[in-house]
Amino acid sequence: MLATTLAGVASISAAALFSFTLLSKVVERMVSLSVGIMLSTSLLHALPEAFESHADPRTLFATLLSGLLTFFMLEKLAILRHSHHHEGDGHHHAHGHDKHEAGRAGWMILVGDGMHNFTDGILIAAAFLADPHLGIVAALAIIAHEIPQEIGDFIVLLNAGFSRARAYFYNLLCSLLAVAGGLLGYYTLDRASNLIPxxxxxxxxxxxxxxVSDLMPQMQRRATMKETVPQVLLIALGVCIVLFLTAGRH
Structure with a gap:
């Protein structure tokens, strides 16, 4: 419980420090960094980990399909149930972004982040049960892995109109799901480990x-070469960050 709590709080706090001090003035541009981090984390790290397991690939692809459709429906519900504010409504938004467009990504990323933190908790529990020293190393590795991802999350939340306090509070709540995952993994490891993929x-x-659905379309609306070059470079930087921090790690 201590390791999962520290892993969540430390990564959230470090990411908030970087996001709120160094990156807050360039939120609009840093959305590109977030795209690189999220896509590379999913496609180059999490999904390969899942498919290297003994799970049936067809079932995993079915899970991927159901997840995409679930988030599509969550976005639809967000549109139907919430009255969104627009540019010029007196609220502070990153220049050029409509909260109607950006706000949906903020809430959805919290759902995805909560699921990811829950899985991290299970993984930390599995490592501690194998060897306490391995558990400590696993927790440290997850902190290092989470910081760039959480920076990406903060950028999306700030871009979506969240205040710094709200962004930190909701991300902190999501991080506590790692504790729930750790407890579940510790007491029901055999069944929980089968669910990890x-x-x-x-x-x-x-x-x-x-x-793909929310952030990249925002970037495409600024299609000049002057805007495109920094976007591509920041996406590449996000990919490189994840590759560097996850190289050689399972």
Whole structure:
């Protein structure tokens, strides 16, 4: 419980420090970094981990499909149930973004992040049961892996109109799901370990959907070469960050 709590709080706090101090003035541009981080985390790390398990690939692909459709429906419900504010309504938004468009990604990324943190908790519990030293190393590795991802999450939330306090509070709540995952993994490891590949795939579907459906269309609206070059470079930087921090790790 201590390891999962520290892993969540430390990664959230470090990401908030970077996001709120160094990146807050360039939120609009840093959406591109978030796209690179989320896509590479899902496609180069989480999904390969899931498919390297003994789970049936067809079932995993079915989980990926159901996850994409689930997040599509969540977005539909968000549109139907919430009255969104628009630019010029007196609220502070990143220049050029309509909260009607950006706000949906903020809430959906919290759902995906919660699933991801829940899985991290299960993984930490499994490592501690194998060897306490391995558990400590696993927790440290997850903190290192989570910081760039959480920076991406904060960027999306700030871009969606969340205040710094709200973004930190909701991300912190999501991080506590790691504790729930750790407890579940500790007491029901045999059954929970079989679910890990499916939870990884479902969480990845959320990040892929958000990046492709919400964030990349925002970037496409600024299609000049002056805007495109920094976007491509920041996406590449996000990919490189994830590759560097996850190289050689399972």
């Amino acid at each position: 499916y939870v990884l795939v479902f969480a990845s579907s959320g990040f892929i959907y958000i990046a």
